[in-house]
Amino acid sequence: MDHDIPVGGRVSGHRLARLLGDWRRRGARQGTADLAAGIRMLVVEGQLPAGTRLPAEREIADALPVSRTLVTAALDQLREDGLVASRRGAGSWITVPAGAFRPVTDLVPAERGLIDLARAAPPALPNLAAAMDAVRLRMPEHLAGHGYHEHGVPELRRLIADRYSARGLPTSPDQIVVTSGAQHALGLALRLFTGPGDRVLVEQPSYPNALDAIRSMSAIPVPVPLTPDGWDLAGIAAALRQVAPRVAYLVLDFHNPTGHRLDAQGRTRLGDLLRRARTPAIIDESLVDLDLDGDPEDAPPPMAAFADELVVTIGSASKSHWGGMRIGWIRATPDLAHRLVSTRTSVDLGTPVFEQLLMAELLTGPDTALRERRAELAVQRDVLIDSLREHCPGWKVRRPSGGLVLWCELDAPISTRIAVVAQSHGIRLAPGARFAAQGGLERWLRLPYALPSDVLRDAVRRLGSVTALVAGSTTAMDGDLAVPVA
Numbered sequence: 001m002d003h004d005i006p007v008g009g010r011v012s013g014h015r016l017a018r019l020l021g022d023w024r025r026r027g028a029r030q031g032t033a034d035l036a037a038g039i040r041m042l043v044v045e046g047q048l049p050a051g052t053r054l055p056a057e058r059e060i061a062d063a064l065p066v067s068r069t070l071v072t073a074a075l076d077q078l079r080e081d082g083l084v085a086s087r088r089g090a091g092s093w094i095t096v097p098a099g100a101f102r103p104v105t106d107l108v109p110a111e112r113g114l115i116d117l118a119r120a121a122p123p124a125l126p127n128l129a130a131a132m133d134a135v136r137l138r139m140p141e142h143l144a145g146h147g148y149h150e151h152g153v154p155e156l157r158r159l160i161a162d163r164y165s166a167r168g169l170p171t172s173p174d175q176i177v178v179t180s181g182a183q184h185a186l187g188l189a190l191r192l193f194t195g196p197g198d199r200v201l202v203e204q205p206s207y208p209n210a211l212d213a214i215r216s217m218s219a220i221p222v223p224v225p226l227t228p229d230g231w232d233l234a235g236i237a238a239a240l241r242q243v244a245p246r247v248a249y250l251v252l253d254f255h256n257p258t259g260h261r262l263d264a265q266g267r268t269r270l271g272d273l274l275r276r277a278r279t280p281a282i283i284d285e286s287l288v289d290l291d292l293d294g295d296p297e298d299a300p301p302p303m304a305a306f307a308d309e310l311v312v313t314i315g316s317a318s319k320s321h322w323g324g325m326r327i328g329w330i331r332a333t334p335d336l337a338h339r340l341v342s343t344r345t346s347v348d349l350g351t352p353v354f355e356q357l358l359m360a361e362l363l364t365g366p367d368t369a370l371r372e373r374r375a376e377l378a379v380q381r382d383v384l385i386d387s388l389r390e391h392c393p394g395w396k397v398r399r400p401s402g403g404l405v406l407w408c409e410l411d412a413p414i415s416t417r418i419a420v421v422a423q424s425h426g427i428r429l430a431p432g433a434r435f436a437a438q439g440g441l442e443r444w445l446r447l448p449y450a451l452p453s454d455v456l457r458d459a460v461r462r463l464g465s466v467t468a469l470v471a472g473s474t475t476a477m478d479g480d481l482a483v484p485v486a
Contacts, residue, residue: 010053013063019047035074041469043083043094054092115459118430119486120404120448124322127369131361148349150341152178153356159363160329168301174334177341180351182286182316182328186213189282189312191343194219198246201239205435207256208485210249223437230260233269240277247280252303254287257435257446258407259400264300271306280310289320292378293401309333317359327359380449384456391464406447413442417470425462430485
């Protein structure tokens, strides 16, 4: 292919060597392929933009140092791939000809766009449309009123309270505040408990949006690392004594992102620790309905059953029913519920009535659709695990008993690099660093199984290619990718 000579900068041999870093990973026999892969990686990452002039072959050979024959062979591979163009007397330069990288709209078989593995969010339950039709017929009786319900529509509050009571935590409707999703609920609770400079105890890793909410209050997240088996209660006890956090934020049911669940014995001990320190806790139960292996009725009681006066419980329909409804709730003591509503009026004046009635309709009928959703997710979880074993065999994955995600331990600290390069392969990922309160977690990557099995297989196949490409690069990257996470 005849390429026009570009107008662009030139990279020196020494600069190219620094960018490549430790590029030779497979031994002398694979030197040509390794050098070609290293330069290809720099192109994909944007370190060598199209139009960048490359050093002469002898200069590259001297800077690395390798034989000129190896450099010539590597550049020949890149010319065949269409990533390097050359002309006698003008040298060589980076080029990305049409078709070298397909646009992401051509990459996804199930939909035109990225395969979004940053959001752990399944589609709506199939009975949602029928519930909308039923609620539409009931709306006229509500249209004559003002439509403001700071605590929430009474019918929905009663149904949510009954669900807590059925789980072993007696609850009355005056203990429920309906919110516009779990993130809204967390924001209200943080406004009640924290101020600038206050410390908030969190798990490490933790949910990125929760960490963002804490920081938005000018509060400071204080992490206590999870162990391979779950919560380090001794570490939590030490943090409560030494740091004196104003409040704790914890996800005890199918923890996001690790998938761990704290058993009843652990909750008893945690309740004792909270009471001893007089530290309130915001407990996020957004995933509690997604028990994939057991019977939800056999689950541990809610954390509030062990320290009711100190616990504010957050619930949500986003992970179980549909995120587009934006329905969440808070369960607290009557006094705390009243104080939460008092702080709410400076933020909003209530959650939309239609969505509340829709949630009430879904909670009134049988939970057949939710049972089917759990069975479907269990299949997708196992498909994702099997695909990772095939295409990413060096990764370690624990099989969670519920929730929506796998927390994958990589074979190198390359999580951010994988996330960056994956975008060019039609995949959106949230790197491990997004789940860290104070950086790190580059050996970890969260993968949701909320998408159909065929899409998950395709995504992991591409991830295998991305991982092989990234393995030869040591280029540092920013860990805070601007991708939305759910």
